[in-house]
Amino acid sequence: MATTRGALQRVKIHLNGAVQGVGFRPFVYNLAHRLQLKGYVINDGFGVFIEVEGEPHAIDQFLIRLQTEKPPLAHIFSQEVEYLSTPAGYTDFTIQKSDAETPKEVFILPDVTTCNACLQELMNPADRRYRYPFINCTNCGPRFSIIEALPYDRPNTSMKRFTMCPECQQEYDNPTNRRFHAQPNACPVCGPQITLLTAEGTIQTEREAALQHTIQLLKEGHIVAIKGIGGYHLACRADWDDPVQMLRERKRRNEKPFAVMFPTLEAIQRIAEVTEQEAGLILSPAHPIVLVRKRLPFRLSEWVAPGLNKLGVFLPYSPLHHLLLHDLGIPLVMTSANLSDEPIVKDDEEALQKLPRFVDFLLVHNRPIVNRADDSVVRVMAGTPVPIRRSRGYAPLPIPLQLPLHRPVLAMGAHQKNTIALAQANRVILSQHIGDLETADALANYEQIVERFLQLYEFTPEVIVVDAHPRYHSTRHGEHLGQRWGIPVIALQHHVAHGLALMAERHLPIEQPFLAFSWDGTGYGLDGTIWGGEVLEIQFPQFTRRAFFEPFRLLGGERAVKEPRRVALSVLFHLFGEQVLDMDVPPVRAFSPRETRILFQAWKKGINAPFTSSVGRLFDAIASLIGLQQVLSYEGQSGSRMEDLYQPEITGAYPFEITEGKIQWAPLVQALLKDRSPMEVKISRFINTLAEVVIQITTNWPHAAGVTGGVFQNRPLTERILARAAEEGRTILIHQRVPPNDGGIALGQAIYGGYLASLP
Ligand code: ZN
Ligand code: ZN
Ligand code: FE
Secondary structure (H helix, E strand, O other): OOOOOOOOEEEEEEEEEEOOOOOHHHHHHHHHHHOOOEEEEEEEOOEEEEEEEEOHHHHHHHHHHHHHOOOOOOEEEEEEEEEEOOOOOOOOEEEOOOOOOOOOOOOOOOOEOOOHHHHHHHOOOOOOOOOOOOOOEOOEEOOHHHEOOOOOOHHHEOOOOOOOOHHHHHHHHOOOOOOOOOOOOOOOOOOOOEEEEEOOOOEEEEHHHHHHHHHHHHHOOOOEEEEOOOOEEEEEEOOOHHHHHHHHHHHOOOOOOOEEEOOOHHHHHHHEEOOHHHHHHHHOOOOOEEEEEEOOOOOOOHHHOOOOOEEEEEOOOOHHHHHHHHHHOOOEEEEEOOOOOOOOOOOHHHHHHHOOOOOOEEEEEOOOOOOOOOOOEEEEEOOEEEEEEOOOOOOOOEEEOOOOOOOOEEEOOOOOOEOOEEEEOOEEEEOOOOEOOOOHHHHHHHHHHHHHHHHHOOOOOOEEEEEOOOOOHHHHHHHHHHHHHOOOEEEEOHHHHHHHHHHHHOOOOOOOOEEEEEEEEEEEOOOOOEEEEEEEEEEOOEEEEEEEEOOEEOOOOHHHHHOHHHHHHHHHHHHHHHHHHHOOOHHHHOOOHHHHHHHHHHHHHOOOOOEEOOHHHHHHHHHHHOOOOOOOOOOOHHHHHHHHHOOOOOOOOOOOEEEOOEEEOHHHHHHHHHOOOOHHHHHHHHHHHHHHHHHHHHOOOOOEEEEEOHHHHOHHHHHHHHHHHHHOOOOEEOOOOOOOOHHHHHHHHHHHHHHOOOOO
């Protein structure tokens, strides 16, 4: 049950790159034939499109070998893969003729991981760019992070301040050279340089000496801020407790896991269990952070990802990373440099102002970062890669739509994990991860990114779509812009936006009815409560709330989001009233008797205790009731720990009832309280119960259905639902190109505004 990958699988692969006229399609043809895969390859307006079907293992191999065996002149800048469960029944693999009229789309590429040719030069003592941390060529190097305006020419990038030396200029002008028109072309004579600074900002060392010095410092266990492609990282060795613990203390980040960068895939495999499919993702062009299972005993510091059996891993993607990791040979914690809830630090003055409290030294360089881009995060669920954060390496690639939109739309996103979108014709440009809009700096950054995107794409929206929450900053900013430009601003309910995002990325016809299970932490409901456990029947542009979890109170409002014990108490009060004060259960023990009494009064009178139907909170309540987690150290912690304890061989579930569209969790909680099984069993039965809710509700639903919202970052829940659906002969869709969390909201908003027949 660990995976639901059937006997046959079909994938769609969208590639961008320098792949035309270099023998790429014949290579794809031969590789597909060797692996006995059927389908076709074709050039399209976005690059190259491949569709293959066959054995899942052969498809994994195909994706890996696409990267490792491609012709030397073929360069893949980006790759996005969609998995389909229904085979198309191809009988052969063919090279299809492309429509010669297909217009070449103008779009901004994401930053491209250092290519092999550049890596060889980087490590070759005879090369003039030997150990030069900014080596790049037409096929690799920074793109989105350095662009100020289109077209993508050097004067429109942050490389404009560097004048090419005669040798570089010659390469740039020579059509037969690998650096012909490589906009960031540079060398040690004319290009950017690195400098090592103390936390006070004093120059320590420069160039190669700075590199050597940094390596020495990291070896000794220091924490160093390192300026990268899309922002600064905080780095320290991942195999020693002291630096990692120190970093946690300084960042006041108690338990939230850190990502680790390894020198090679082999080094990752020594520390973690990596499936073939995960290896393919780790090696894929974006070099995202991939969540993999720790090998036990864990050979890095426990402080890297405390209390979890998974780890975010990635490979070096810039020449500077390669030099550091190659020389060190030790995995490094590489976490985004930011104060909590603030954007990743990208500017040097900002770094010197904000980072010294975290680090001993800063490794900086003088190539300005124009556009921030955090590392992307992906995990494999049910045999499918699912984005958790779509940013560096993917954004701002367009997401193609089935049908053209009626008008250009600006979508403002939600409040957490914000992204924005510009949508026009048959594509949606989804921004990089902007993050939570909590602090003044985060808001300023958000407004700048909106401004920059409009200006970069010379985009004039005819409508703005915002979340229905009237107090979200994104909503207010959207209203402000709408007023300024005199265009309509439409509010779209949060969980409908989740559902539409899923429909859009899975290319469902917009007029077709769709059943969306939109389960997350929080979203503004249309009845004065907080929604988050919704089953929505979408019949565009209408929707009905077909079912939802029986609402319960959030004791203390926002505080309940951080304290599962408050949610658990509320659930208990709901079931047992005042008797709870005498119960001997973990959430009651987690408070003093006085506190419990006060909370009971607040519950009874409804003081600062709004109602919610949130499944995210229900996870929290269960985590508290079974004694796993009373207070969270980071968002999503209880769910993340629960999924690690899930036992796939346990198939039982707890009872539940659906009465008048309300999913009653009372029988579930009552059964769980009586269950004397170990914690793992209770967690498994709880998660299985949620899966049964989905299965029961889809039983007589004749149209497409899918699951969306932050809750579906949970791997066992998602896999259990898909496995049970397969048993029942049903298909339930999951996200593959945008995150199920609020990072995908802007896509749903965008198509809503774009497909509406008429505007208000
Ligand atoms: Zn290169
Ligand atoms: Zn030069
Ligand atoms: Fe949400």
